[in-house]
Amino acid sequence: MAAEWGYSPTNGPDVWARLFPQAGGARQSPVDICTSIASSDSNLEMKKLTFAYESQSDLRILNTGHGWKVEAPQSGSRLEGGPLGEDIYQLEQFHCHWGETSAEGSEHTVDGRAYAGELHLVHWNTTKYQSFAEAAQHPDGLAVLGVFFDVGNESNDEIEKIVSTLSEIKFKGQFTDIPDVIDPTTFLPSGLGYWTYLGSLTTPPCNECVIWIVYKEPITVTEEQVTYH
């Protein structure tokens, strides 16, 4: 297998399991969300999902080679309730997946439909684990909020603060600081309905450590904001 994993026929998801055993597991992400078989949680015991974020400036943005990633460890942030039981999860980073055209790019699909892109807000279980790296080794270690991008006419101001820095980090491994204040709350759609399932990291090492929370309502961005190459 090629030294570097990727998305080509010789190093893509179908062969990841050769180097990353967990990629062959039973709870691998992403998945196609079949809305007809998704069951609404009838028991009212599932508490409301709540989140609280800080606004931060000078966050570091990195070109990962597969997209951009903003490192945003926020000791003051909290994600809890919903499918997360009694544990509190803390924001670690957020990053984006997009495609060559606005017809593709999201990792999850809904009834076979891909969105133009998908934002992942990655949190780790600070109630049970001492570090992000440790949490990523456990089935309830991470909670990732997935937000779909739809392409429309209005640009998203918060996303603009991020994509406006991409010209400075054209190559894998490059990073820069985002001068603007970023409030992760603004990335979330107004409708807070979501699908949730137990899954994994969507790229190698594909650890089966993620409680997925995928919002039903996409946020709107412009073509330029999500087909950046």
Ligand SMILES: COc1ccc(C[C@H]2SC(=S)NC2=O)c(OC)c1
């Ligand atoms: C602990 O090692 C890793 C490796 C890769 C990713 C990024 C993947 S996982 C995801 S969700 N989306 C992605 O692109 C991680 O993200 C938390 C963590």
Ligand SMILES: [Zn+2]
């Ligand atoms: Zn991701």
